[in-house]
Amino acid sequence: MDYAAKVMDHYNNPRNAGKLDIASLNVGTGLIHVSEYIEVVRIQIEINPAKNIITDARFKTFGCGSAIAAASLTTEWLKGKTPEDAFKINNMDIVEALSLPPSKIHCTILVEDAVKAAINDYRHKNGLEALQEEALESNYELEGM
Amino acid sequence: MLKLPVYLDNNATTPCDPRVVETMLPFFTETFGNASSRNHAFGWAAEAAVDLAREQVAALIGADPKEIIFTSGATEADNLALKGVFEMYIDKGNHIITTEIEHKAILDTCKHLEKQGAEITYLKVNSEGLPDLKELEAAITPKTIMVAIMYANNEIGVINPIKEISAIAKRHGVLMMSDITQAAGKIPVDVDRDGIDLAAFSAHKLYGPKGIGALYVRRKSPRVKVTAQLDGGGHERGMRSGTLNVPGIVGFGKACEISLGEMEEEGKRLAVLRDKLENALLQLEESAVNGFRAQRLPHVSNISFRYIEGEALLMGFNKNIAVSSGSACTSASPEPSYVLTSLGLGDDLAHSSIRFGLGRFTTEEEIDYAIKAVTETVNKLREISPLWEMFKEGADMSSIEWSRP
Numbered sequence: 001m002d003y004a005a006k007v008m009d010h011y012n013n014p015r016n017a018g019k020l021d022i023a024s025l026n027v028g029t030g031l032i033h034v035s036e037y038i039e040v041v042r043i044q045i046e047i048n049p050a051k052n053i054i055t056d057a058r059f060k061t062f063g064c065g066s067a068i069a070a071a072s073l074t075t076e077w078l079k080g081k082t083p084e085d086a087f088k089i090n091n092m093d094i095v096e097a098l099s100l101p102p103s104k105i106h107c108t109i110l111v112e113d114a115v116k117a118a119i120n121d122y123r124h125k126n127g128l129e130a131l132q133e134e135a136l137e138s139n140y141e142l143e144g145m
Numbered sequence: 146m147l148k149l150p151v152y153l154d155n156n157a158t159t160p161c162d163p164r165v166v167e168t169m170l171p172f173f174t175e176t177f178g179n180a181s182s183r184n185h186a187f188g189w190a191a192e193a194a195v196d197l198a199r200e201q202v203a204a205l206i207g208a209d210p211k212e213i214i215f216t217s218g219a220t221e222a223d224n225l226a227l228k229g230v231f232e233m234y235i236d237k238g239n240h241i242i243t244t245e246i247e248h249k250a251i252l253d254t255c256k257h258l259e260k261q262g263a264e265i266t267y268l269k270v271n272s273e274g275l276p277d278l279k280e281l282e283a284a285i286t287p288k289t290i291m292v293a294i295m296y297a298n299n300e301i302g303v304i305n306p307i308k309e310i311s312a313i314a315k316r317h318g319v320l321m322m323s324d325i326t327q328a329a330g331k332i333p334v335d336v337d338r339d340g341i342d343l344a345a346f347s348a349h350k351l352y353g354p355k356g357i358g359a360l361y362v363r364r365k366s367p368r369v370k371v372t373a374q375l376d377g378g379g380h381e382r383g384m385r386s387g388t389l390n391v392p393g394i395v396g397f398g399k400a401c402e403i404s405l406g407e408m409e410e411e412g413k414r415l416a417v418l419r420d421k422l423e424n425a426l427l428q429l430e431e432s433a434v435n436g437f438r439a440q441r442l443p444h445v446s447n448i449s450f451r452y453i454e455g456e457a458l459l460m461g462f463n464k465n466i467a468v469s470s471g472s473a474c475t476s477a478s479p480e481p482s483y484v485l486t487s488l489g490l491g492d493d494l495a496h497s498s499i500r501f502g503l504g505r506f507t508t509e510e511e512i513d514y515a516i517k518a519v520t521e522t523v524n525k526l527r528e529i530s531p532l533w534e535m536f537k538e539g540a541d542m543s544s545i546e547w548s549r550p
């Protein structure tokens with residue numbers, strides 16, 4: 001499928017659009033916007049603390065079709081991942097998966113940020129230290145060696 | 146039977162009326178002469194056709210045929226009017242007054258003139274899209290040579306009180322120029338009644354062909370002069386050189402003749418359809434018309450749908466309905482429509498707006514289809530809009546707690 005078809009597919013059938021209980025200790029919420037509401041993405045994750053697994057993910061987007069598709073696709077990826085793995089989702093993965101043109105890259109940055117914010121919201125609620133991008137990246141490299 | 150896609154972007158351009166095309170056709174093949182060939186029948190026939198068209202174009206706006214200069218369109222006519230007057234009247238002054246919500250053909254020409262030493266006042270408009278006439282009068286100085294204010298705005302369809310504006314200009318001995326592109330052929334424009342000294346318009350906005358337009362230049366009280374912007378064979382009484390586009394001019398003439406005859410009835414019919422569309426879409430919560438509703442072109446409606454984004458909205462139906470939006474999310478900082486932001490709309494609302502432009506060939510069936518498609522898309526997108534959810538839950542939108550990435 002080309003970019004238009006992939007975006008259209010998510011636009012017509014958004015996966016996991018909706019809301020999780022923002023007050024629940026198991027739920028992390030990331031709400032990110034750019035300049036005065038032109039684009040707003042909310043990603044929510046529900047975590048099973050015993051297994052350290054994301055069991056559910058939801059999104060809502062105010063933005064163009066690509067921003068909707070980026071958030072929709074990402075919620076599919078989140079389910080079943082550990083929060084640590086989910087934190088590694090890179091916006092360029094989304095760009096690649098949806099074959100987005102360069103002019104739409106900014107939509108995916110928002111989604112990546114919302115995922116990270118959701119994870120750290122969960123960690124904050126549960127008294128855990130926030131994950132840092134740099135730290136994770138170097139861990140990743142160490143693992144790979 | 147409904148034929149898709151439905152065209153509701155008649156402010157961008159209109160289809161040629163088949164009667165116009167029919168009138169034009171012989172001028173490509175049989176009557177193909179150069180209208181300035183004075184010594185043979187081909188030239189005479191072309192000249193006669195241009196003469197008739199010039200009368201038809203002039204009649205639409207109550208002008209004399211000698212006051213019509215054919216150009217390639219409204220953009221060229223706007224350029225000729227502004228640059229031509231600026232150069233011709235430089236001894237009198239260098240100040241031109243316009244508004245913030247003119248078409249780019251006016252605004253960018255003004256920007257160009259500023260580099261040549263012109264002083265331009267860009268009047269603000271109120272939330273309904275109208276300039277303050279007291280502010281206009283106060284802006285006039287001894288250096289002012291022209292007021293350039295559009296007859297009707299291309300994005301919101303709001304009609305300016307041109308008669309009152311020109312009266313102010315006249316009182317101060319200042320020329321009145323108006324871009325009448327969106328008004329001509331849609332509502333009655335009369336250069337004498339309206340006090341217009343120069344007027345620019347295009348054939349393709351009134352069911353004529355693209356690439357042809359005109360500048361009206363008053364010849365009597367006052368006699369207005371412009372310097373030519375294209376040098377050459379001295380066509381159009383020296384004001385616009387270049388071999389005349391005879392088929393285009395013939396089509397333009399026919400289009401003006403048809404519009405003059407059918408404008409009143411067409412305007413009434415379109416106002417009914419426009420109101421039906423508008424009232425149905427206003428049933429959606431948090432939707433609003435942009436611009437002064439009581440003083441608008443009968444076929445235009447610009448509506449904002451709060452809490453959804455314009456490009457996503459278009460995506461829901463732009464395979465089947467052609468409209469234009471106040472948004473283009475193609476870069477990291479998408480630019481909303483400058484017309485809508487001048488009305489005081491926030492960037493969010495400017496982005497969530499759609500212009501519907503009905504036209505001669507719009508049917509009620511098409512309007513019913515558009516109502517259904519737009520309503521469904523708005524509802525669907527609000528379903529997945531976080532802002533809509535917060536609004537419905539009564540959140541204070543100005544104090545949302547954003548995550549810090």
Ligand SMILES: Cc1ncc(COP(=O)(O)O)c(C=O)c1O
Nearest residue numbers: 218219220248250299324326347
């Ligand atoms: C008000 C106004 N002026 C000028 C123009 C330019 O017309 P054209 O592209 O035919 O030169 C347009 C068309 O977009 C218009 O709406």
